Amino acid sequence: AQKITQTQPGMFVQEKEAVTLDCTYDTSDPSYGLFWYKQPSSGEMIFLIYQGSYDQQNATEGRYSLNFQKARKSANLVISASQLGDSAMYFCAMRESMNYGGSQGNLIFGKGTKLSVKP
Amino acid sequence: EPEVTQTPSHQVTQMGQEVILHCVPISNHLYFYWYRQILGQKVEFLVSFYNNEISEKSEIFDDQFSVERPDGSNFTLKIRSTKLEDSAMYFCASSVTRENSPLHFGNGTRLTVT
Numbered sequence: 058a059q060k061i062t063q064t065q066p067g068m069f070v071q072e073k074e075a076v077t078l079d080c081t082y083d084t085s086d087p088s089y090g091l092f093w094y095k096q097p098s099s100g101e102m103i104f105l106i107y108q109g110s111y112d113q114q115n116a117t118e119g120r121y122s123l124n125f126q127k128a129r130k131s132a133n134l135v136i137s138a139s140q141l142g143d144s145a146m147y148f149c150a151m152r153e154s155m156n157y158g159g160s161q162g163n164l165i166f167g168k169g170t171k172l173s174v175k176p
Numbered sequence: 177e178p179e180v181t182q183t184p185s186h187q188v189t190q191m192g193q194e195v196i197l198h199c200v201p202i203s204n205h206l207y208f209y210w211y212r213q214i215l216g217q218k219v220e221f222l223v224s225f226y227n228n229e230i231s232e233k234s235e236i237f238d239d240q241f242s243v244e245r246p247d248g249s250n251f252t253l254k255i256r257s258t259k260l261e262d263s264a265m266y267f268c269a270s271s272v273t274r275e276n277s278p279l280h281f282g283n284g285t286r287l288t289v290t
Contacts, residue, residue, distance in 0.1 A: 088275075090275070092278055092279075094281070099283075100265055100283065100284050100286070101281065101282075101283040101284060102219070102267055102269075102281035102284070103281075104278045104279070104280060104281070107277075107278050148218070148219065150219075152275065154275055163209075163221045163224060163232060163234075164209075164211075164219075164221065164279055165221075166218050166219040166220075167218065168217075168218045169218060
């Protein structure tokens with residue numbers, strides 16, 4: 058079974074509008090972390106935002122926020138006021154805890170969503 | 177802001193040759209990783225390294241691969257005898273802790289095996 062599922066291979070959004078990128082995950086570990094990374098066409102992997110499974114509030118970082126719905130096992134990324142520079146691949150990733158027997162810091166990535174921002 | 181540095185940015189090699197990919201992790205980070213991404217596919221874990229030894233490795237990380245931290249700053253990935261299917265982007269990453277801190281990635285080395 059997929060640990061991280063990103064169901065949207067590609068998304069379009071108009072500049073200045075908000076967009077939500079979906080991510081669902083599968084784990085039985087009560088302690089885990091969820092991450093979003095941005096990969097522009099130049100190839101680098103840029104960390105955007107982190108949500109811990111015990112965090113009470115949804116994470117926010119500037120124009121990025123994470124809509125964390127623990128019971129539904131979803132961790133959607135919301136980008137507000139999209140900019141042309143937001144056009145990139147976006148990867149959701151999960152890290153299970155060591156105590157659970159999960160991999161030691163091994164980030165498990167989804168297949169990614171390609172976001173295109175239209176002017 | 178400190179960053180992970182990878183060199184070279186692009187490496188072309190012939191099948192069967194050895195390659196060494198170089199990384200300088202962020203200085204106060206303790207955990208180091210190599211990932212790879214075959215063109216158009218998802219990012220795959222190769223190996224994690226802590227306290228001068230391998231913590232975990234994936235099925236991809238077979239006997240052809242090795243990692244080293246030869247001094248206090250560099251972290252290298254060696255592929256002993258490259259195959260065509262080793263062509264990929266290789267990312268080095270580091271983190272402060274092992275759990276629930278983000279991995280910071282370098283810009284990657286694009287390896288092309290001909």
